[in-house]
Amino acid sequence: MLKTGFDRSPMFTGRIEGVGPRYCPSIEDKINRFAERDRHQLFVEPEGWNTVEIYVNGFSTSLPEEVQYEALRNVPGFEQSRMFRPGYAIEYDYFPPTQLKHSLETKIIDHLFFAGQINGTTGYEEAACQGLMAGINAHQKIRDLDPLILKRSEAYIGVLIDDLISKGTEEPYRMFTSRAEFRTLLRQDNADLRLTELSYRMGLASQERMNEVLNKKNAVEKIKSILAETTLDPEETKDYLLSRNSTTLTQKQKAIQLLLRPDVDLPSLILALPRLQQEFSSASTEILEQAEIQIKYDTYIQKEKELVERMSQLEDLIIPDSFNYDRLSALSTEALQKFKRIKPRTLGQASRISGVNPSDIQILMVYMGR
Ligand SMILES: Cc1cc2nc3c(=O)[nH]c(=O)nc-3n(C[C@H](O)[C@H](O)[C@H](O)COP(=O)(O)OP(=O)(O)OC[C@H]3O[C@@H](n4cnc5c(N)ncnc54)[C@H](O)[C@@H]3O)c2cc1C
Numbered sequence: 001m002l003k004t005g006f007d008r009s010p011m012f013t014g015r016i017e018g019v020g021p022r023y024c025p026s027i028e029d030k031i032n033r034f035a036e037r038d039r040h041q042l043f044v045e046p047e048g049w050n051t052v053e054i055y056v057n058g059f060s061t062s063l064p065e066e067v068q069y070e071a072l073r074n075v076p077g078f079e080q081s082r083m084f085r086p087g088y089a090i091e092y093d094y095f096p097p098t099q100l101k102h103s104l105e106t107k108i109i110d111h112l113f114f115a116g117q118i119n120g121t122t123g124y125e126e127a128a129c130q131g132l133m134a135g136i137n138a139h140q141k142i143r144d145l146d147p148l149i150l151k152r153s154e155a156y157i158g159v160l161i162d163d164l165i166s167k168g169t170e171e172p173y174r175m176f177t178s179r180a181e182f183r184t185l186l187r188q189d190n191a192d193l194r195l196t197e198l199s200y201r202m203g204l205a206s207q208e209r210m211n212e213v214l215n216k217k218n219a220v221e222k223i224k225s226i227l228a229e230t231t232l233d234p235e236e237t238k239d240y241l242l243s244r245n246s247t248t249l250t251q252k253q254k255a256i257q258l259l260l261r262p263d264v265d266l267p268s269l270i271l272a273l274p275r276l277q278q279e280f281s282s283a284s285t286e287i288l289e290q291a292e293i294q295i296k297y298d299t300y301i302q303k304e305k306e307l308v309e310r311m312s313q314l315e316d317l318i319i320p321d322s323f324n325y326d327r328l329s330a331l332s333t334e335a336l337q338k339f340k341r342i343k344p345r346t347l348g349q350a351s352r353i354s355g356v357n358p359s360d361i362q363i364l365m366v367y368m369g370r
Contacts, residue, residue: 062089122172
């Protein structure tokens with residue numbers, strides 16, 4: 001049924017040339033791309049308490065109005081439905097985000113900040129986090145304070161903004177965890193520990209929130225140090241380890257060591273050992289979980305921190321705004337063009353521009369006296 005309108009859809013007739021939003025494809029797009037499927041799920045979302053209107057999620061379309069209506073009434077359960085408004089196609093346009101600084105201020109026009117879809121992103125969270133950062137930085141700017149720039153190793157916001165302004169984007173940018181290189185550090189469970197202090201120092205997080213995080217931090221450290229000091233002996237752990245299908249101990253071992261085993265977890269260990277139960281009776285699940293994560297993944301977390309440290313040495317090498325790339329005749333043409341266009345702020349940013357090779361970075365380093 002829907003196919004009958006393809007020749008009149010602006011997406012197919014060429015009236016709309018842009019790539020549609022990849023992550024919200026229209027129903028005709030889905031029919032085109034997934035022709036072999038014989039079913040498709042729709043979500044029926046009420047528009048409010050006091051209306052009979054519903055949003056048919058999964059049915060976005062720009063087909064002719066009468067085709068939409070007929071197709072809708074062909075859906076089981078919708079035979080009697082009425083259509084308030086037809087669907088329509090959307091096309092994206094944006095300002096190339098490579099024209100922005102990390103603060104989201106435009107490079108050319110002082111005091112003009114861009115955030116959200118205008119920078120080529122799609123998504124609620126993508127827009128919201130940029131709005132937050134642009135707002136913070138507009139405030140910082142007007143007060144003559146340093147901008148707040150989150151690093152790639154500190155927050156997904158840092159990854160998003162750095163990607164946008166270093167690489168630009170050819171199609172609506174969405175924040176995927178796979179875009180971040182330091183995923184062991186950027187965990188959901190440690191967002192408060194990572195970012196509250198920064199927010200507090202900016203005057204955003206309240207004293208109360210800051211105190212909560214500090215208390216959590218201290219409580220986690222305390223649990224870790226108790227576990228590091230507690231020695232377990234083979235006899236008291238025998239039943240527990242057998243129940244976990246884990247090898248029993250042949251000699252005494254620190255509790256923190258035992259926790260490194262994949263088949264041992266903190267809540268069950270505490271439950272099995274009265275000694276620990278007493279010690280941790282007041283610790284909340286959240287705090288125990290944080291301590292356990294930090295213990296179990298310590299090696300990986302430390303490794304990633306070292307990597308961040310090594311990378312940050314490049315991040316600390318600031319390239320002056322006035323740097324004359326034309327002097328560097330050994331640079332590849334692509335790197336030269338991109339450096340001049342993007343004007344990376346640091347060697348780290350320069351190294352992440354697509355098409356820039358390690359050799360180009362070496363040349364830059366030599367010229368910057370490193
Ligand atoms: C049909 C559809 C479904 C979507 N579904 C999802 C989803 O499920 N999940 C998700 O994460 N994202 C979704 N998105 C994407 C998401 O809605 C957008 O990326 C996000 O809302 C963009 O926010 P923004 O603040 O940058 O822009 P907008 O929300 O577009 O805000 C821009 C504002 O500026 C105003 N404006 C424009 N010009 C002027 C002017 N000259 N003067 C004054 N004001 C002006 C506009 O009226 C508008 O209010 C969807 C988008 C569409 C179109």
